[in-house]
Amino acid sequence: MDTEAALTAFRDQTRQRMAMGIRELGVWNTYVGGDCECGTCAAVPADARDDDVAAERPPFAYTTGLHGVGHPELLVFGLSPASACGVLNAVSGWVHAGRDLVPGELVELDGRSLLIEAVPNPGEIFFAANGFYERPPEFSVLGLQVTWSDEAGRFAWEDGSLLDPADQPRPGEFRA
Template identity: 50%
Template sequence: MNDLQEQAWLDQEDANVRDCVRTYGCFLTYVLAGRKETSTSFCYTTGLFGIGHPELIVFGLSQATAGGLLNLCYARVRDGHDLMPGEIFSFAGAPERVRVEVFPRPGDVLYTANRFYERPDEFSVPAYQLTWDVEGAFPEDAGYPYGPHVQPAPGTFVLDEDDECGCGCGC
């Protein structure tokens, strides 16, 4: 892709994000896991910072599950419930719990949100990581059935060069 094609594509993506945030209040970016066995997918919001709340990111879930969780959390925030680090909550009918944690260095990952708010990576929008449990165990607990790469501890995630967003652009 040449520079003009890339700029045209970015302009279209910017318009898509802007229209989605205006219409629904929130845009979700899903990044597919790379080819490495230790790679994991993740999904994050764009739009919460505009209503005075950190953006949200979740690791290791399918696109549908991550999107559902983030949309439910967005609705909570939109309705006046500020999520707080250390808070653990669940949703009616769901056995899984979710823990809210500060996500350090969001500028390393939240490209769409920072582009939307015109913020350089070093002055990134803030973010909270949502960590989900499996049968009552969080990643640091005995009995957690997945490796630590599925839900990396906040501040330990490193974007693999072969991870790519769900748009198929290879970014």
């Protein structure tokens, strides 16, 4: 099998897995960076990784599937894979139950405040979602950043916050 045929088969299989996940769970979560130990990340050869760049960027995760129900996709930064997917699954569950999240909205999940913010540059972040919906970056799916607070309800940019602002870039300050 030549390389192009193998890549096409891989993309088709990935798209099929994503579609099955979206049908079953409502969304497909994509996790990028951090200490991910999944089979895909582990398979990347050490000489093909740019660990210096990865170390400078916080891990992030985003959904694919909400665009299909007329809602922006969701993005969260600075959490472990399990925590990021937990937040995304819970918040996307609200959307599937009929809630429309809007920028500036403050919601609560498991005792933490979450601020919903518009992502001004979704074409530079939501690559898997745009690929799934066959949208070029300039006509990207829309995105909302779910910014989380510390246990006292303070966000990283607020006085007294226990959070590192580098873990949650402000909307528009990050691109993948």
